[in-house]
Amino acid sequence: MDFKTIRYVVDDRVATVTLHRPEQMNALNDEIVAELHEAMSLADRDRAARVIVLTGAGRAFCAGGDISGFGATDPKALLTKLPRPLDLNRRVDYQMRHIYFPRLRKPVIGMINGATAGLGLIYALACDLRFASDTAVFTTAFARRGLSAEYGMAWILARVVGQANALDLLLSARKVLAPEAKELGLVNKVFPAATLADETYAYAREMAQWCSPRSMRVIKEQVHEVPFQTLHEAVLMADRDMVVSNAGADFREGTASFREKRPPRFQDDEE
Structure with missing residues (x-):
């Protein structure tokens, strides 16, 4: 499949899906959101892959939503944008526009290589595992933009780090560095930036071979x-x-x- 804003590669039974708008710090618009859904669905169907790694190109994992790049000018219209029609034979909770990774059959590892904010953090939280560079920075961002916790952020963040920590991160929208993210349980592991990819793929390949x-x-x-x-x-x-x-x-x-x-x-x- 010919993607414009996504890179898709499979090697050693590991599919890598890369958000590829490096000049915009991989900020999300309608195009990349749609292509990401296609790429993740492709990886889930791909018989050559048993594990999926999601990462970002350049210095960011994902800086959040690119407000100028979403086609809907009416905020209510965004609520109707689903990646595909609902399958009523499966749990609808994991068929939302942005939080659908839990319904994928294969494990998804978020390789957090840099800045992760707002909607980008939601995608990171939707991954089954999160491995971060020691230079990664996280923020919920919404409160400092005059917004509420969007797209189920409050639910998924509270489940990952607990209610008290979720309220801290959401209400303050403060920046969290990688070591604190590890302490909070926001990420599973932190590696030096130079070895993040090697460590992540070693883990993914072991899963693909032995599990x-x-x-x-x-x-x-x-x-x-x-x-x-x-x-x-x-x-x-x-x-x-x-x-x-x-x-x-x-x-x-x-x-x-x-x-x-x-x-x-x-x-x-x-x-």
């Missing part, structure tokens, strides 16, 4: 269902799949590879 694609899909779904479940419902969900997975080919292969001390040869996830 069952089906297991990763099911576990991801289990974790992202938690906010909507009681403990009883979570246990029932786990028990239902345990019957399936224990009888599956991946369990047999995972056990055999462990005993034989070799890398597993897991099947592609057919869902």
